[in-house]
Amino acid sequence: MSSKSKLIINCAATHVSASQFSVSGGRLLLESFTTQELSYDYSAQEEWLPALKSALSSMKIKGNATVIAPSMLLLTKTIKVPHVSAENQREVVSVEVSKNIPYPLSELVWDYQVVADDGIETEIFLASVRAEDADALCQTLSSIGIVVDAIDASSILDYNAWKYCGLDEDSIVLNVGAKFSNMLIVRQDGMFVRSIAAGGNVVTQSIADSLGQSFVGAEELKRRYMANESAGLAGMEHYVSGVDTLKKRLCDELRRSVINYRRQSRVNPPTKIYLTGGASQLSGLAEALMENLKMNVEFIDPTASLSVSGKVNQGVLSANVNRLSEVVGEAARMLYPDAMGVNLLPQHIIAETAFAKKRPLFILGAAILAASVIPPYMFISSATKDQKKFISEYESITPELTARLDDFKAEQKKAQLLLTKIDGLEGLAHSKSNWIELFIDLEKRLMEQKDVWLEKLHVVRKNDGKVQTYNLELTGRLLIREYNPADPTAYDHKKATQRVDELLKSFVDSAFIQRYENVRTDPSDPRILKFDFTLVVDPKKPI
Numbered sequence: 388m389s390s391k392s393k394l395i396i397n398c399a400a401t402h403v404s405a406s407q408f409s410v411s412g413g414r415l416l417l418e419s420f421t422t423q424e425l426s427y428d429y430s431a432q433e434e435w436l437p438a439l440k441s442a443l444s445s446m447k448i449k450g451n452a453t454v455i456a457p458s459m460l461l462l463t464k465t466i467k468v469p470h471v472s473a474e475n476q477r478e479v480v481s482v483e484v485s486k487n488i489p490y491p492l493s494e495l496v497w498d499y500q501v502v503a504d505d506g507i508e509t510e511i512f513l514a515s516v517r518a519e520d521a522d523a524l525c526q527t528l529s530s531i532g533i534v535v536d537a538i539d540a541s542s543i544l545d546y547n548a549w550k551y552c553g554l555d556e557d558s559i560v561l562n563v564g565a566k567f568s569n570m571l572i573v574r575q576d577g578m579f580v581r582s583i584a585a586g587g588n589v590v591t592q593s594i595a596d597s598l599g600q601s602f603v604g605a606e607e608l609k610r611r612y613m614a615n616e617s618a619g620l621a622g623m624e625h626y627v628s629g630v631d632t633l634k635k636r637l638c639d640e641l642r643r644s645v646i647n648y649r650r651q652s653r654v655n656p657p658t659k660i661y662l663t664g665g666a667s668q669l670s671g672l673a674e675a676l677m678e679n680l681k682m683n684v685e686f687i688d689p690t691a692s693l694s695v696s697g698k699v700n701q702g703v704l705s706a707n708v709n710r711l712s713e714v715v716g717e718a719a720r721m722l723y724p725d726a727m728g729v730n731l732l733p734q735h736i737i738a739e740t741a742f743a744k745k746r747p748l749f750i751l752g753a754a755i756l757a758a759s760v761i762p763p764y765m766f767i768s769s770a771t772k773d774q775k776k777f778i779s780e781y782e783s784i785t786p787e788l789t790a791r792l793d794d795f796k797a798e799q800k801k802a803q804l805l806l807t808k809i810d811g812l813e814g815l816a817h818s819k820s821n822w823i824e825l826f827i828d829l830e831k832r833l834m835e836q837k838d839v840w841l842e843k844l845h846v847v848r849k850n851d852g853k854v855q856t857y858n859l860e861l862t863g864r865l866l867i868r869e870y871n872p873a874d875p876t877a878y879d880h881k882k883a884t885q886r887v888d889e890l891l892k893s894f895v896d897s898a899f900i901q902r903y904e905n906v907r908t909d910p911s912d913p914r915i916l917k918f919d920f921t922l923v924v925d926p927k928k929p930i
Contacts, residue, residue: 400429400566416694430588457567464488465579480513500543551716591606637672642680689715836893844859901924
């Protein structure tokens with residue numbers, strides 16, 4: 388006998404899927420599955436929500452649903468806090484949220500999941516989304532008849548899928564998406580989480596830059612290359628070059644993550660990699676991971692552990708097997724009360740949903756109250772026919788006027804949003820690819836310097852009427868490994884300052900940077916040198 392079903396909508400960067408699950412005989416039953424690619428320029432994130440609405444409308448999805456938010460909307464971080472009782476844990480975590488997330492708490496919806504606890508320290512996976520993004524997502528889905536019961540983060544759901552499918556312990560689960568790749572090192576008593584800002588779009592951008600194609604056109608070429616439809620198509624070498632770039636970045640990031648994992652934990656190192664995600668099918672990726680990391684690589688087939696209804700199109704399901712691990716991970720929460728997950732649904736929507744459940748009682752009470760006034764109303768109406776006619780006419784036109792006013796307010800809000808977007812379109816057109824290249828360049832120079840990290844990056848744009856200038860205001864820290872607390876005079880802080888100067892000179896060598904200025908350092912902490920500075924960006928390469 389099946390339990391109550393659950394609708395899960397996976398709102399990915401490039402596609403959306405709707406899956407209906409129930410539990411039958413202690414096993415997940417997939418009752419229905421539909422999916423559709425999103426039609427928009429994947430490099431323009433502001434186009435994602437309208438494309439999502441259009442796809443779900445055509446799929447005719449309605450009802451209460453749990454939504455999986457994509458990594459591109461999320462701010463995630465793994466932190467450690469002192470071990471405290473469960474009732475005090477959220478208060479302790481909230482302090483860390485304010486330190487680790489670069490937005491005021493009033494502008495965020497956040498939640499957390501304990502991923503490991505040794506009794507002394509608790510390791511927390513922290514997930515947050517900007518409140519305006521969560522509201523926009525809920526309002527968009529509500530407008531087409533979908534009631535959002537919860538918003539989960541895609542980053543950790545693969546852990547539940549790994550557990551449900553009974554896969555090997557001490558393994559890496561790598562979910563390669565379009566914009567981000569989520570990496571988990573999994574074991575029964577916890578996991579190590581990291582989000583990598585690289586995915587299939589790296590290949591698309593390489594094709595677009597090399598061939599002078601639009602991002603949309605480059606994405607179409609990439610998909611044809613992946614489907615072995617490249618006969619007669621030019622630019623295959625640019626596809627291969629982009630794939631090689633992505634392979635190298637993923638191998639480097641996984642190697643670095645495994646090293647950090649070993650430093651933080653005394654448990655067994657990972658020995659196997661499980662691949663999933665839409666971009667995991669890029670040619671040679673599995674072989675590159677196997678060769679560089681010296682681990683066995685397998686693809687996850689979460690459907691092998693499911694019971695599938697005869698109503699589900701097997702061809703569509705098989706074609707999307709690499710996109711189902713997060714969905715199955717969310718569905719597994721129906722089986723495991725302690726499964727991994729968060730809820731990023733805004734509190735005001737949770738309150739509205741709770742009120743909606745009580746609404747029938749209020750309606751019944753209102754109906755009883757209304758019925759009690761019918762006799763006197765009928766008596767008065769029969770005695771005052773002229774007043775009744777006036778009231779009837781007034782009531783007949785009021786809903787129309789109210790509806791017009793609501794429509795006017797809604798259109799006015801849309802117009803204001805469109806004006807704001809129009810103002811930024813010109814700059815966006817010049818800067819969308821520069822951002823990606825600039826961040827890759829900065830990351831490379833930081834890795835070369837070692838033990839340096841940036842905490843804040845703020846863009847200041849100025850326009851004197853003739854020239855648009857761009858400054859990057861950055862704040863960072865430098866770890867001083869050579870400092871010995873037992874002999875504080877043995878290390879000269881001027882060496883740390885010289886390292887900062889070398890980093891700044893390295894930045895100036897970038898094709899994007901003209902010079903640096905306003906350099907300040909704070910040597911008050913003997914182990915960490917704080918610094919901040921301003922980078923002047925070349926106006927010919929706007930961001």
